[in-house]
Amino acid sequence: MALLCFQSLRMLRSGIRCMSQNAQLVSLTVNDKTGVATLSLQRPPVNSLNLELLTEISSALTEATDNNSRGLILTSTNDGVFSAGLDILEMYKPNLDRVKEFWTKLQETWIKLYQTAYPTVAVINGHSPAGGCLLALSCEHRIMVKNFTIGLNETRLGIVAPPWFIASMVNVIGQRQSERALTLGHMFTTEEAKNVGLIDEIVQNKAEGTTQAEAFIQKFAKIPFQARSLTKTWLRNKTVESLVKNREDDLNMFLQVVTQPNAQESLGHYIQSLKNKATK
Numbered sequence: 001m002a003l004l005c006f007q008s009l010r011m012l013r014s015g016i017r018c019m020s021q022n023a024q025l026v027s028l029t030v031n032d033k034t035g036v037a038t039l040s041l042q043r044p045p046v047n048s049l050n051l052e053l054l055t056e057i058s059s060a061l062t063e064a065t066d067n068n069s070r071g072l073i074l075t076s077t078n079d080g081v082f083s084a085g086l087d088i089l090e091m092y093k094p095n096l097d098r099v100k101e102f103w104t105k106l107q108e109t110w111i112k113l114y115q116t117a118y119p120t121v122a123v124i125n126g127h128s129p130a131g132g133c134l135l136a137l138s139c140e141h142r143i144m145v146k147n148f149t150i151g152l153n154e155t156r157l158g159i160v161a162p163p164w165f166i167a168s169m170v171n172v173i174g175q176r177q178s179e180r181a182l183t184l185g186h187m188f189t190t191e192e193a194k195n196v197g198l199i200d201e202i203v204q205n206k207a208e209g210t211t212q213a214e215a216f217i218q219k220f221a222k223i224p225f226q227a228r229s230l231t232k233t234w235l236r237n238k239t240v241e242s243l244v245k246n247r248e249d250d251l252n253m254f255l256q257v258v259t260q261p262n263a264q265e266s267l268g269h270y271i272q273s274l275k276n277k278a279t280k
């Protein structure tokens, strides 16, 4: 409690204000001087995206909009893992009602993040496979700390990246590179990701990443907000609309793929291999 008060006092002095008071799996702060919000994922051990975490991310994005944020930095409180992607336990031997709600919340979160009016930057301070990569791809600028990996590795798990995951990747690195990377389920090192254009900058650590992210957002200070945001909407509209118009079909396709016996078997093996690795 004393530590919390001390931290709050220090944040107040530096002009950083806490938002999302009720959130537990994310923290949302805003810098009152710049209007830039920081959304940090904080679901130990690896920020895997379960229904509850997605719900908090989605609410935080709305709160940042309602607060008229000038920009948003998406990062993780865990230096080492940005996000391990979707929580595999949501997809393994799923409860039908919950898994439907889970996928619907993922769709909602992506749609919101992909078309925020304010500029978005991912400060990728750790590994970022699959759904973690999707979050980063949805931002306008990606800054990654060296010595980590990022990519859409779904095929390696015996599942597939849905069309909107693929489109998010194609919009950043193009058809040819996406085809090669996604069919292989390739995880790019930070260096490889920079070479292929998947990320924009390499930094030494999160602090440097945050400074660079603020500088990126600051570039828009003199660009009229509405003109910028409408341009982004139009550029991204085709990609978003293809999901918005087909949410039910997309949900059904997900349920069909993920409940296949061979997909369940692959997920079971994968969970076991992660557990074996963790106990070594």
Ligand SMILES: CC/C=C\CC/C=C/CC(=O)SCCNC(=O)CCNC(=O)[C@H](O)C(C)(C)COP(=O)(O)OP(=O)(O)OC[C@H]1O[C@@H](n2cnc3c(N)ncnc32)[C@H](O)[C@@H]1OP(=O)(O)O
Binding pocket: 045, 046, 048, 080, 081, 083, 084, 085, 086, 087, 088, 089, 127, 129, 130, 131, 132, 153, 154, 157, 159, 160, 161, 162, 253, 254, 257, 258, 271, 274, 275, 276, 277, 278, 279
């Ligand atoms: C039509 C569409 C159909 C289907 C589409 C489905 C789309 C799916 C997209 C996804 O996002 S699938 C998820 C893909 N994610 C991964 O492949 C990542 C797996 N995790 C890792 O590679 C590593 O954990 C890490 C590099 C992220 C971090 O490594 P490290 O820091 O060494 O942690 P550990 O590996 O020891 O893991 C600690 C702990 O966390 C559990 N865990 C890790 N990842 C997940 C996950 N994605 N979901 C649930 N749980 C996860 C791991 O099992 C360990 O658990 P313990 O209980 O053993 O402590």
